[in-house]
Amino acid sequence: MSESNRLRIAIQKSGRLSEESMKLLRSCGVKFNINEQRLIAHSDNLPIDLLRVRDDDIPGLVMDSVVDLGIIGENVLEEEQIERERLDKPSRCIKLRGLDFGTCRLSLAVPNEFSYENAQSLEGLRIATSYPNLLRRYMKKKGITYTDCMLKGSVEVAPRAGLADGICDLVSTGATLEANGLYETEVIYRSSACIIQSTQTQTPEKQALIDKILSRINGVVRAKESKYILLHAPTETLEQIVALLPGAENPTILPLLDDTNRVAVHAVSTEDLFWDTMEELTELGATSILVMPIEKMMG
Ligand SMILES: Nc1ncnc2c1ncn2[C@@H]1O[C@H](COP(=O)(O)OP(=O)(O)OP(=O)(O)O)[C@@H](O)[C@H]1O
Ligand SMILES: O=P(O)(O)OC[C@H]1O[C@H](OP(=O)(O)OP(=O)(O)O)[C@H](O)[C@@H]1O
Numbered sequence: 001m002s003e004s005n006r007l008r009i010a011i012q013k014s015g016r017l018s019e020e021s022m023k024l025l026r027s028c029g030v031k032f033n034i035n036e037q038r039l040i041a042h043s044d045n046l047p048i049d050l051l052r053v054r055d056d057d058i059p060g061l062v063m064d065s066v067v068d069l070g071i072i073g074e075n076v077l078e079e080e081q082i083e084r085e086r087l088d089k090p091s092r093c094i095k096l097r098g099l100d101f102g103t104c105r106l107s108l109a110v111p112n113e114f115s116y117e118n119a120q121s122l123e124g125l126r127i128a129t130s131y132p133n134l135l136r137r138y139m140k141k142k143g144i145t146y147t148d149c150m151l152k153g154s155v156e157v158a159p160r161a162g163l164a165d166g167i168c169d170l171v172s173t174g175a176t177l178e179a180n181g182l183y184e185t186e187v188i189y190r191s192s193a194c195i196i197q198s199t200q201t202q203t204p205e206k207q208a209l210i211d212k213i214l215s216r217i218n219g220v221v222r223a224k225e226s227k228y229i230l231l232h233a234p235t236e237t238l239e240q241i242v243a244l245l246p247g248a249e250n251p252t253i254l255p256l257l258d259d260t261n262r263v264a265v266h267a268v269s270t271e272d273l274f275w276d277t278m279e280e281l282t283e284l285g286a287t288s289i290l291v292m293p294i295e296k297m298m299g
């Protein structure tokens with residue numbers, strides 16, 4: 001493959017991570033248009049190409065240095081890492097940071113009529129999964145022998161179709177399990193999306209661009225977790241009010257026109273402000289409480 005000076009980022013073409021991956025890159029100032037038929041999307045404003053592929057292919061593309069960065073579920077990353085360990089193949093990639101989407105868990109589940117007591121209840125059974133390595137690691141730790149039935153999709157229909165006794169699949173709300181007459185018994189792995197980088201040597205220009213993207217991602221994620229809070233506070237309860245604002249450092253205190261008993265408080269809070277705290281603030285005499293989202297943060 002020819003060497004390119006453009007940074008290559010692999011994202012899921014279509015599925016649970018696609019929209020959020022594109023949204024994250026766009027919020028970092030990477031402009032691009034997607035043509036559904038095309039594998040590659042070129043950014044208009046930065047030397048970046050997006051490769052739109054199946055999520056299972058992303059860790060391998062990063063580890064083999066075909067692309068520089070990838071956005072992927074930790075579950076798929078870990079599955080590939082265990083596979084490469086097994087095959088004595090190097091996993092040349094590092095996780096740059098976790099992301100706040102694609103949160104789910106890999107769980108064992110059995111049909112509603114199955115009487116499950118503990119993990120040992122699965123001894124000798126056949127379990128359908130798309131994650132044979134994560135399943136094997138868990139079952140080995142528990143000392144349970146089983147047979148696996150590898151399915152790339154529709155894992156949850158396997159017990160009804162007579163292909164397996166139980167399943168090991170991703171769960172979020174549990175609606176898919178319920179719809180298929182199954183119930184969750186053990187969580188074997190908790191996952192969210194993450195961004196990974198190939199450890200193969202980058203050009204200094206590419207590394208500088210990766211650092212810039214990562215710093216922007218940090219800013220976007222921090223901003224999402226933070227809120228800008230404005231309120232009016234009586235001077236006598238000001239200290240208690242400020243102490244209630246979660247993670248707010250050095251708020252700005254401003255005088256109010258024609259009112260010497262109250263001040264305006266402006267603060268950036270590193271956490272969401274919950275209704276309970278809002279109620280406590282009003283009990284302390286705070287008024288005109290506004291909680292606003294922050295788009296970007298830096299410095
Ligand atoms: N219900 C869910 N809620 C949140 N995140 C999920 C959920 N299901 C899966 N994920 C995360 O999103 C990733 C992609 O899930 P998806 O179901 O789109 O994969 P897929 O069907 O294997 O797609 P592909 O066609 O790309 O192979 C999973 O590996 C997991 O990290
Ligand atoms: O617990 P729930 O909220 O029901 O989510 C779990 C389902 O979500 C994922 O599939 P997805 O809907 O992405 O479709 P897929 O099976 O085509 O991958 C996963 O494979 C489960 O089937």
Ligand SMILES: [Mg+2]
Binds near residue numbers: 054055056
């Ligand atoms: Mg997949």
